[in-house]
Amino acid sequence: MGLSLHMSIVPVIMMVVSLQVWLPRGCVEEERIALLQLKDSLNYPNGTSLPSWRKGDARCCDWDRVECSSSTGQVTGLYLGGTRNGELGDWYLNASLFLPFQELITLYLWDNQIAGWVENKGPTNVSTLYLNDITSYGSSFQTLLQSLGALPNLKKLDLGNNDLRGRILGFLNLKKLEFLDLSYNTLNNINIFQIIGTMTSLKTLRLQRCSLNGQLTTSQDFLNLKNLELLDLSDNTLNSTNIFLTIRMMTSLKTLRLQRCSLNGQLPTSQGFLNLKNLELLDISGSTLNSSNIFQTIIMMTSLKTLRLQGCSLNGQLPTSQGLCVLNHLQELDISSNDLSGFLPPCLANLTSLQQLDLSSNHLKIPMSLIPLYNLSKLKSFHGLDNEIYTEEDDHNLIPKFQLEFLYLSSRRQGAGAFPKFLYHQFNLQSLDLTNIQIKGEFPSWLIENNTYLQDFYLENCSLSGPFLLPRSSHVNLSILSISMNHFQGQIPAEIGAYLPGLQVLLMYDNGFDGSITSSSLDG
Numbered sequence: 363m364g365l366s367l368h369m370s371i372v373p374v375i376m377m378v379v380s381l382q383v384w385l386p387r388g389c390v391e392e393e394r395i396a397l398l399q400l401k402d403s404l405n406y407p408n409g410t411s412l413p414s415w416r417k418g419d420a421r422c423c424d425w426d427r428v429e430c431s432s433s434t435g436q437v438t439g440l441y442l443g444g445t446r447n448g449e450l451g452d453w454y455l456n457a458s459l460f461l462p463f464q465e466l467i468t469l470y471l472w473d474n475q476i477a478g479w480v481e482n483k484g485p486t487n488v489s490t491l492y493l494n495d496i497t498s499y500g501s502s503f504q505t506l507l508q509s510l511g512a513l514p515n516l517k518k519l520d521l522g523n524n525d526l527r528g529r530i531l532g533f534l535n536l537k538k539l540e541f542l543d544l545s546y547n548t549l550n551n552i553n554i555f556q557i558i559g560t561m562t563s564l565k566t567l568r569l570q571r572c573s574l575n576g577q578l579t580t581s582q583d584f585l586n587l588k589n590l591e592l593l594d595l596s597d598n599t600l601n602s603t604n605i606f607l608t609i610r611m612m613t614s615l616k617t618l619r620l621q622r623c624s625l626n627g628q629l630p631t632s633q634g635f636l637n638l639k640n641l642e643l644l645d646i647s648g649s650t651l652n653s654s655n656i657f658q659t660i661i662m663m664t665s666l667k668t669l670r671l672q673g674c675s676l677n678g679q680l681p682t683s684q685g686l687c688v689l690n691h692l693q694e695l696d697i698s699s700n701d702l703s704g705f706l707p708p709c710l711a712n713l714t715s716l717q718q719l720d721l722s723s724n725h726l727k728i729p730m731s732l733i734p735l736y737n738l739s740k741l742k743s744f745h746g747l748d749n750e751i752y753t754e755e756d757d758h759n760l761i762p763k764f765q766l767e768f769l770y771l772s773s774r775r776q777g778a779g780a781f782p783k784f785l786y787h788q789f790n791l792q793s794l795d796l797t798n799i800q801i802k803g804e805f806p807s808w809l810i811e812n813n814t815y816l817q818d819f820y821l822e823n824c825s826l827s828g829p830f831l832l833p834r835s836s837h838v839n840l841s842i843l844s845i846s847m848n849h850f851q852g853q854i855p856a857e858i859g860a861y862l863p864g865l866q867v868l869l870m871y872d873n874g875f876d877g878s879i880t881s882s883s884l885d886g
Contacts, residue, residue, distance in 0.1 A: 389422040389430060393437050396462040397422055400440075403459060404474070409447045431465055439468035443492060452477035457509065460485040472496060472520070479509050489515050494522040494543065511535045522546050522568070538563055545570035545594070564590055570619075571597035589614055596621040596645075615641055616665075622648035640665055647672040647696070657685035668694040672720070679704035680726075687712050696720040698745065703727075711737040720745040722770065729754050730771070730799070731782045732762070739763035747772040751799055753779045765790045772797035772820070781806060789813055795820040797844075805850065807831040816840055822869070823847040830854065830875070832861045844869040853877050 401415045414426045422437075423430035429439030440463075446453055457479045460466060466485045473495040491513065507526075510519070518541040526547040539561045544554075549572040558567065564587055574595070590612045595605070600623040609618065615638055625646070641663045646656075651674040658681070660666065666689050680686060680702060686695075687709035693716060703725040716738050721728065722745040730753050735741060741764040751773035762784045769788075772795045780803055791813040802825045810816055810833045817839050827849040841864050851874040858865065858879070868879070 389420070389435050389437065391420075392462050394420065394422040396459060397425070397428065397437070400459045403456060404442070404446050404453070405450070406453075407450070409450050411445045411447060429468070434465065436465040437463045438465050440466065441468075441470045442474065443470040443472040444474070446474040448475065451475065454478055454480050456480040457485075460488075486513060487515055488513055489538075490518040491516060492520045494520045494524065496524060514538065517541065517563075519543070536561055540564060541566040543568040544572060546572070548573045559586055562586055562589065566590075566592040568592075568594040569598070570594050574598040574600065587612055591615060592617040592619075594619040595623060597623070599624045610637060613637065613640065617641075617643040619643075619645045620649055621645055625649040625651065638663055642666060643668040643670075645670040646674060648674070650675045657681045661685050661688055664689070665691060667691055667715075670694070670696040671700070672696050673699040676700040676702055678702065680707050682707040682709060689713065691715050693740075694718040698722040698724070700724050706734040708734060710734050714738060714740070716741055718743040721749065722746060723748040726750065727752055728771075730779075731758075732784055733758075733760070735764065736760060736762040736784075742766060743768040745770045747795065747797075749773065758783075761787050767791060767815075768793045770795040771799060773799050785809065786812075791816050793818040796824060797822040798824070800825045802826070804828040805831045805845065807833050810837050810840060811835070814839065818842040820844045821848070826850065828852075830870075832857060836861050836863060838864050840864055842867040845873070846870060847872045849873065850875060854879055 397415055398417060401412045405411055412426065414424075415422070419425075422428060423435060427441045427445070428437060429441070430436060431438050440460075453475050455471075455476050455478070460469070463485055464487065466488055468490040469485070469488050470492040472492045476493070476496040491510075510516070512535075514535050514537070516536050516539055519536070519539060520541075520543040522543045523546040526544070526549065537560075540563050542558070542561065542564060543566075545568045549569065558564070567587070567590060588611075591614055593609070593612065593615060594617075596619050600620070605620075605623075609615070618638070618641060623646070639662065642665050644660065644663065644666060645668070647670045651671070656671065656674070656676065660669070669689070669692060674697075676697065677700070687707065690712055692713050695713070695716060695718070698720045699722070701724065702721075705727045706721075706729075711734065714737065717740050719735070719738075719741065720743075726746075726749045728746045728749050728751050730751055732744070735744065744766060745768075747770045751771055766788055767790050769791060770793070779801070781801055785806075786808075789812050791809070792815050794809070794813075794816065795818075797820050805821075805826060805828065810819070814837065816837070819840060819842065822844050823846070825848065826845070829852040830845070830850050832855050840862050843862070843865060844867070846869045850870075854870070854875050854877050855861075858868070870879075
């Protein structure tokens with residue numbers, strides 16, 4: 363009896379649970395009404411945005427751009443970026459419309475032509491606020507900035523790409539702010555740094571293209587950002603070493619972006635800058651450094667995982683021992699588009715964490731065999747194009763530890779003799795470019811057969827000859843194949859479409875082929 367009673371209760375319990383799971387996602391009535399009022403304000407005077415917000419629909423948690431708590435059903439997020447039709451003109455936002463949303467923590471209002479607040483009272487619990495691309499320059503926008511001080515729980519604030527013109531007020535109460543983006547504003551006022559310096563909880567500060575013009579302060583307030591982990595000063599004119607005197611105090615920094623900052627070779631070797639031992643990403647691309655001394659400067663940054671020095675006017679040779687080769691945590695290295703020369707140093711083999719290496723567009727001597735890189739077991743991508751790719755005695759039986767996915771060795775028409783042996787041991791290639799390397803062999807159908815993920819394959823001007831050989835079985839991923847400017851001869855296989863069904867681009871000009879390609883050949 364007891365057993366049968368227990369068994370009969372189980373389906374009832376399961377039914378109740380099932381009903382709870384599939385109940386319509388209603389919402390608090392006060393918040394539903396507030397959402398409809400907000401829609402009317404966004405669409406004033408005659409807009410049509412937010413069509414899913416309907417008066418007769420009680421399930422406002424299912425409406426577009428609305429996020430609700432799964433436990434209380436109350437609105438926690440409103441993602442209203444780019445909602446207002448631009449033809450409607452400026453929007454004077456009544457901030458009190460958000461007061462009914464007691465649990466609102468995320469609010470996106472970017473690109474809505476907000477000209478100002480009508481009232482200063484708003485949702486005090488908001489922790490994430492996106493107000494980028496909203497601006498109209500005028501006194502009402504100044505009121506908006508002042509009203510931000512009434513949001514004491516803000517942790518993330520984006521005011522990027524507005525017309526601030528150095529006017530940052532009302533921020534002094536934002537003690538909890540962890541993320542601040544003021545990029546693409548004109549902040550040529552030194553007072554901005556005194557205000558930011560009061561935000562001692564800041565972890566991320568983005569000031570890209572802010573017309574700073576070397577005005578980064580060394581005032582004590584700004585230096586107090588001891589918790590800062592990411593600093594982006596890209597696209598500012600920082601032609602002064604004072605910037606580094608400031609940065610060296612930010613000992614928690616993990617990411618430092620100084621792209622296109624007109625440094626004019628002024629990277630210091632002072633001990634202070636070198637003490638950024640927590641730094642994991644350093645990007646100085648596009649800033650003129652004029653010297654390869656940078657590699658001696660960074661040797662103390664032992665936590666570096668990403669180093670980008672693209673287009674920095676670096677010259678000379680890569681260091682053969684100290685400097686670059688001691689960064690054994692490095693995962694990405696980009697020193698492309700410089701004036702570096704010489705052979706690859708053997709100590710590159712020490713960079714055993716390296717996954718991406720870009721040496722392209724220099725004057726380096728790179729062996730076609732890639733022997734200096736054989737020890738890099740994690741290497742997935744190597745860009746060596748536009749350097750001097752040379753051939754050497756390739757009579758060894760060494761097998762590289764790496765399995766490359768991307769390999770670019772396009773050169774300035776240099777001879778390599780034959781396909782390097784390491785290619786016979788690669789099975790994960792997705793993109794391969796050997797343009798202008800004089801290989802002098804037959805079409806390497808084995809490369810396609812061995813690398814089933816191969817999508818792009820460039821063999822232009824490689825002095826290859828013989829027939830065009832299809833792989834022995836169908837290869838569905840290859841989409842681009844370029845074998846132009848070689849010495850291939852014979853009939854073009856009629857089964858191209860059957861064996862290479864994913865092919866979208868096929869370049870075969872300037873060869874000695876007989877016949878032509880028909881649509882039926884490509885259809886398979």
